[in-house]
Amino acid sequence: MNESLCIRNVRTPGSSEPMDMVINEGRIAAIAPGEAERNRTLATVDAEGMWVIPGLWDCHTHFTQWSYTLGRLDLIGASSAHEAMDMLRDHLSQLRSEGRLDPNRFVVGMRFRHSLWADDEQPTLAAIDEASGDQPVALSSADMHCGWVNSVAARMLGVQVGESGLVGELEWFDAYCRLDNAPGADEELDRLLREAEHDAASKGIVGIRDYEMAENIDTWIGRFAKGINGLRVQSGVYPERLNQAIDDGWHTGDELPGSNGLGHVGAMKLISDGSLNTRSAYCSTPYSGIEPETFGTMSYTPEQIESYMFVATKHGFDIACHAIGDEANTIVLDCAERTKAHGSIEHAQMLKPTDIPRLAQLGLAASIQPQHAMDDRDVIARFWGRPAGIPYAFRSLRDAGTRLLMGSDAPVAPLDPWLAISAAVFGTESSAREPFQPEQCLDFGTALASSTAVGRKCLKAGDAADLVLLDRDPSAVDSPEEMRAMPRHVQATMLAGRWTYRK
The missing domain is CATH 3.20.20.140 (Metal-dependent hydrolases)
Known part of the structure; x- marks a missing residue:
């Protein structure tokens, strides 16, 4: 149960006037100067002049795949096929030294950007086969619209690849989803999901729209049941699952059972x-x-x-x-x-x-x-x-x-x-x-x-108590480097009246 409390001495972006904010039953009951004095019986947190903004949302995620980036090979820094394969060799060597290579389990990499590679540095089947040998390897492009797989992985996934080793669009969407059903994937994913929620909260994030290519409604009901509840979630439904969702009685906006108001059915996602x-x-x-x-x-x-x-x-x-x-x-x-x-x-x-x-x-x-x-x-x-x-x-x-x-x-x-x-x-x-x-x-x-969910830069009385405390005024930031460094200035994140992150 969320406690009632008063957060004293907060400021809104661009303002020097301190205010007090009263939180009750997961909502903002009041935000105005002098509220701490009027609510002296409440537990009090002194924000010492920090800035408060509405909790942040990411309105387009593939949250499972994002969580996996915290534990899979990230190729975003590769500037060529040759460099990507060097990174793969190093990754395989590390897994081998740790005793974590299994010939029946995929090694998965993500976020290679071959669109910027030179014409003579594009993916090839020969290159990935040479780098990986008999270990099944599947790499996803940065936009997730194609994959680069070795011959072993192609056979296991039932996909056809030519000299490039690339699997295109719709076939890759289907194949990539099957990677999540590999042995040991469930235990790994639960750990990474919790890590990803904590990482999100440390940046001031309170909610996501999740368009994972999966049975999202049942998936998130199961996650909330396990206590994976650090974010508000709107779970999208793909066209191929739309009729089943309709038959099950779902509509956009319906609350997911067991989510305590944090999970809802999202939109039909169509590519x-x-x-x-x-x-x-x-x-x-x-x-x-x-x-x-x-x-x-x-x-x-x-x-x-x-x-x-x-x-x-x-x-x-x-x-x-x-x-x-x-x-x-x-x-x-x-x-x-x-x-x-x-x-x-x-x-x-x-x-x-x-x-x-x-x-x-x-x-x-x-x-x-x-x-x-x-x-x-x-x-x-x-x-x-x-x-x-x-x-x-x-x-x-x-x-x-x-x-x-x-x-x-x-x-x-x-x-x-x-x-x-x-x-x-x-x-x-x-x-x-x-x-x-x-x-x-x-x-x-x-x-x-x-x-933000509220569509404005300042909170008001009646809003959900989803908020971020910052030790710097973001409206005064005047360079891209400083704005991109703002997660370092997140001191606390609150979701529905409970702290999900405190520095």
């Missing part, structure tokens, strides 16, 4: 097209520098997308529709308009100018991942050299009245709202590099509000 890094996002103009000419691919036909949206909307589900290429976004918006679907467009990564105002007109939010713009700015120059749309149109969407929801798409980018806020505000990861599309940068207040 309409591919990704930029795999050159499969569906565009109206061809990719530059690619032969033979390609426009990307759709994962479903427009008729299928419309049908899924219709069924979801009819049965009380929001949509969360992945659309990256400009043509995919047009198709998805057309389907949403015809079905009167509500929810969000996930990524909305490149939009035709005529489509930018349509999200607000249709009542759809734009679920954006600003760190992707930092990761992709050089890829955009390489493969979207002749775009028909505007990539990462954050400011244009906001100016059109669209509600912005910010996230990471973890593990594609780290689960860290401060990275997203920094990327959205400064448009660069380093003060030494010019901003990417400075005209699309957001002000701090908008970026922070878009990273």
